[in-house]
Amino acid sequence: MSEYHVASDDIALVDLLDRVIGEGVVIGGDIVLSIAGVDLVYLGLRAVLAPAHVAGPSALRDEAL
C-alpha cells in the first residue's frame, strides 16, 4: 500500500499538528507530569488549529460553500 510519509517536508505542518496535538488518547492524572497544565497552554494553539465556532459533527460548512 502507499508509503507512510515520515519526513516533515512531505507533510503540511498544519496536518501534522492537527493530529499529533489535536488527537490521540489523552492520559491525565498523577502519573503524568502536570499534563493538564500543558494541555491548557496548548489551548491557544489548538484554538488556532481548530476554531471552536465551526467544530462539531456538521463541519460540512454550509456558510463557506
Added chain:
Amino acid sequence: MTVHYVYGVLPVGQRPAELAEGPDGVDVQLVEGHGLAAAVSELPADRYGEEQFRTHAEDPLWLEKLATAHHRVLASIARHDDVVPLRMPTLCRSRQSVLELLDDRADVLKDALTSVSGRVEWGVKLYAESRPAEQQKVEATSGRDYLGQRMAQGRARDEERALRGDVVRACHEALCAVSVDAAVNAPQDPALSGRREPMVLNGAYLVTREDETDFLSVFDTQAVGPCREAGILAEITGPWPPYNFS
C-alpha cells in the same frame, strides 16, 4: 533528570517490524506491562520536560521538531503493526509511572487497540475553490425589475451553495461506505494551512488495510470528479497512524 516520553501503545509481545528513532536520535524502547507495551523514549528533562513544553507550546518551529519525531516513531510502527497514538506530549516521571499508566488505563487502551487493529487512517480535505459569482451589476428599467433581478441572483447563489453542500455530503458518505469509522474535524485555519479557499470538509477515515485500494479508488471516482465539477478541490493525505480513532 529525565522524563519518559510516551508515543503510543502496542499489544504486548509484539516487537514492531520497524521502530524509528526519537528526537535527537534517541532510542525508542518498549515498556511492557499489564498486557500492553508502551513505546517510550527517555529524554533529558532540561530539553523536553514539562517546562519546555510549556515554554514552547505556541512555538510552531519547536513543536514541528517534536511533532515530526512523535509522528516518525508512530508511523514507523503503524507501517506494519497496530498502535494506539497518545496525544503529544505524554510525559511520565519514570519507567514505573509508565507502568502505572498502562495499569490505570489498560481497559481504554485495549479497547482502542481492538478498534484500530489492522486499520489505518486517511485524511480527505475539500476546499471551495471559487466562491459563487459576486453579485452582478443590475441594469434595471424599474424598481420592480431591479428587485426581480436581485432576487433571481440570490436564488442562483442559494442553488449553487445547496449543490455544493450536496456534493460534499455525497463525497463524505461515499468515503464512509468504504471505511469502518469516520471523523469530521473542524476546518483548518487558513493562517496555518496557507490556503485561501475555505475548507468545507476536514475528514478522517479509518480504513481496513485490505480496503485501502478501494478507498483510494472511491476517492478518485466519487470525490475528485464530482467535486471538480462543483468547484471543489479534493485533497487526500495518508496513510496516517490512527490518530483520530484512539
